[in-house]
Amino acid sequence: MAADPESINMEMYAEPENSSDTARIWERVRQQLNPARHSIAENILAGIVVLLLVVVIALAATHGGGAGGGGGVDTACQTEACLYRSGYLVSFLNRSASPCDNFYAFACGAAEQVMPINPAYRERTVSGELIRQNADKLEAALRSPIVRNSADSYERKLKTIFGTCIDDFRIERVRGALFADLLRRQFYVMNGSVVGQFDLDRELLSAVKTFGASAFFEYRVEPNPLDGGRYTISIYNGGIGMLPAMYLFDFYHRQRESYKEYMRVTAKLLVADAEPGTVDNPNGVTARIENFVLDVMEIETALANFSRNAAGPDPDKPPLAPGNQISLTEMDSSYQPIRWSALFSGTLESGVQGSTRVAVQTADYLRRAMTYVGETIRLLHPVDYNRRLSNYLNWQVIRNYSGDLSSAYVHAKREFESSLSSSSYIYQSRLDYCLDRTKNFMLLGLNSLFVADHLVDSSKQAVDSLYKTLQSEFVSGIERLDWIGSTERAKMRMKIQAVVDKIGYSPTEIRDEFLDEYYKDLTVDPDYPMMDISISWQNFKRLKQGSLLGTVQQATAWSGATFDVALSMTSTAQLTVPAGILQWPFFSPQLPGYINFATIGQRMAAELIKAVDATGQLTDQQGNSNPMWSERTRQSYVAKAQCVNFTYWDLTAGPYWVGNRSYYVDINPIISRTLRTAVAETDALRLVSKAYAGFEGGGSELPLPLGHLNKMQSLFTAWAQTFCFTRDPLYSYIRGALGRLMPEDIHVNGVLSLIPEFQSAFSCPADSAMVKLGGCSPIFYT
Secondary structure (H helix, E strand, O other): OOOOHHHHHHHHHOOOOOOOOOHHHHHHHHHHOOHHHOOHHHHHHHHHHHHHHHHHHHHHHHHOOOOOOOOOHHHOOOOHHHHHHHHHHHHHOOOOOOOOOOHHHHHHOOHHHHOOOEOOEOEEEHHHHHHHHHHHHHHHHHHOOOOOOOOOOHHHHHHHHHHHHOOHHHHHHHOOHHHHHHHOOOOOOOOHHHHHHOOHHHHHHHHHHHOOOOOOEEEEEEEEHHHOOEEEEEEEEOOOOOOHHHHHOHHHHHHHHHHHHHHHHHHHHHHHHOOOOOOOOHHHHHHHHHHHHHHHHHHHHHHHHHHHHOOOOOOOOOOOOHHHOEEHHHHHHHOOOOOHHHHHHHHHOOOOOOOOEEEEOOHHHHHHHHHHHHHHHHHHOOOOHHHHHHHHHHHHHHHHHHHHOOHHHHHHHHHHHHHHOOOOOOOOOHHHHHHHHHHHHOHHHHHHHHHHHHOOHHHHHHHHHHHHHHHHHHHHHHOOOOOOOHHHHHHHHHHHHHOEEEEEOOOOOOOHHHHHHHOOOOOOOOOOOHHHHHHHHHHHHHHHHHHHOOOEOOOOOOOOOOOOOOOEEOOOOEEEEEHHHOOOOOOOOOOOHHHHHHHHHHHHHHHHHHOOOOOHHHEOOOOOEOOOOOHHHHHHHHHHHHHHHHHHHOOEEEEEEEOOEEEEEEOHHHHHHHHHHHHHHHHHHHHHHHHHHOOOOOOOOOOOOOOOOOHHHHHHHHHHHOOOEEEOHHHHHHHHHOOOOOOHHHHHHHHHOOOHHHHHHOOOOOOOOOOOOOOOOOOOOO
16 A cells, blocks of 8 residues: 555655664655555655765765765764754755756656645645644644643643634534524524615724624734834725625636625525524525625625725824824714724723724725715615625625535535636645634634754754854844945944744743733533534634724744744844754754754845845834935945846746646746845845854764765755745746746746855866856845
8 A cells, every 4th residue: 555645755754853863764665665555656755865875975985075075884964853954954965966967856856746736636845745734733732632622722722722613513513503693683584674774884893893794894903013022903995705806807807707706606595594484584695695795796896896996004193103193083073974083992991992093004995985975875775875885894704614514515605715716726625624714713722832842952052052142143244245325234233132032932922821811701612512512712803902902012933833834024123933843854953063054044134135225224123214325325236236137037947838838937037026135135144154163063064974965055055945845836927927936946046146155065167057157246135
């Protein structure tokens, strides 16, 4: 019986144990070669891989340093971690490709064999594999028995939510009956007479407060970087179910029809699941459903038009700035017909008054939307005004909860979502939906659960030490930037020195006592259906938002999920490095420094550079708008960045073979959108290569047991291999043609072609493809 390909490929991502007993490695290889576990083809492939590994090690032992000056067996790192890393590195390599002609092909040429795509995945990337691995860990933790089973235990609530969500039997038994019962007194499709009692303020309050719907707008209560991290109400565009363009252009006719069918089918299911006798005039249901669909589409189309065409915020008057915020009382008069003070005091409760100030992020949109709601609809449809608004509000509620209902509702939602995809649509499984739902409901609890099972403090300390090495090197390098004035360099140094690295997790927010207290007002009854738990969570969320309003975000607060793999830098100079990336293949405290510098180190360095680049320099370390650069410096930056831009100017990606036809992607429009990343990645890789050279172990660390790669070559290869991917050709083409994401192979080669240290490490001739003629001078690190 063939082994699960996912389990085979994930073997290389497992964290090696703290032991130098290499005999156990070969025992694992022997077990993997057991014919009973694999198909004939898999055994042949595994045998070839092991044979090649033996040959490599033998050559290393025989020839010592090899072509690249790497270590022989007697002069190389032979710990278990190093042997694992060597196997991992070799598994992706294509030795027949020249590193000086196409380094991505050299470093990742065997990616299709290591990470083969299958019908379940249209792409596989190194980061994506780690994301899936973390999801598996979360699932295992959530399925494990409850240890702390008291009524106030956050763990009990967390695992109950997940367990209820994946309980198919209970969901199919309830279907949508309870939801239909909640809606029947206000849903026109079930009761045509409700429109006579419609009141906009009352129904909007119910939709936002009870169900958390986004209707006409979306609000958030979030830390305000322009007000010392104080929690502030921000109001954004919202209240539509698709991207604005999909309502407006003929090209998206199929998506619009699919969206209407989603509404139509969902309404029919709710009617069918309603208690017999509760649906008013069953013979008129079909006509009411069509009115319902047309009413929703008309209002959402208008909102999409406003969203697409309204003016954005004035850059000189940022809405979050305290002086640019407006009170709810002012909103009552400026953005009629909604009574904003009543809406937010009813929703958030705690201390919200007419004087409470909010940040209207898109004032022009909101003004147009409110004019439409208060005047235009009434003028166009004076008889059906109430019905149209009622149907619109009810749909915003329904689409929030359809995923919590039975498989028929989920199928209708999936059919619609498949029409939105530009390539083959991969249906979200019930498990993935429930993991997302649990994350949304109890993120802090899930953060703690992940950290408790999958991170040791030694990793946190080692990454912090690595970060401080990079920070120190970058600060000293800023003084060498002769294109920036001395006063501006001083401001940049000050900001970088102020950056606080938050590694792994928040020590405060993973404590049981803290989490029990934080979630004490969240009611999760094991006998509740999932929809009731969702509504209970909405009640908890709004009251929590109200209690936070006006307070300052705690310095220990964690931003995002600990199980994420993406780093982030806040405007207040806080670098978040989640626990989810502090593991194989991005980090291990047992690996040599040149590997960790190349992987997790380079990503931290890139975030440091972004903190003071053309965008980062606009704010100081407190997050205040306080540009550092003069006009002369800005112009110097533009000239330097333009050189990097020209490096990618005439490149194309591909060919991508779809059937018998090949497609190419022009990189020019992509680099115009991703130039900031290209600059940061290039300078960050130069920074880590220099910082490693000064690292305390830099002169004494042993190379990996690979005769053909020395330490610096391993550093650049390890970095490149974080971008290895396998992708469906059609998806690759569409992804590139959209012009937003740089293909990984182009990114790797583009960055390395601008780095002299790379070219020196691999002795690349001056006329090779990986050496850009003339090059570009360093921008933020030299």
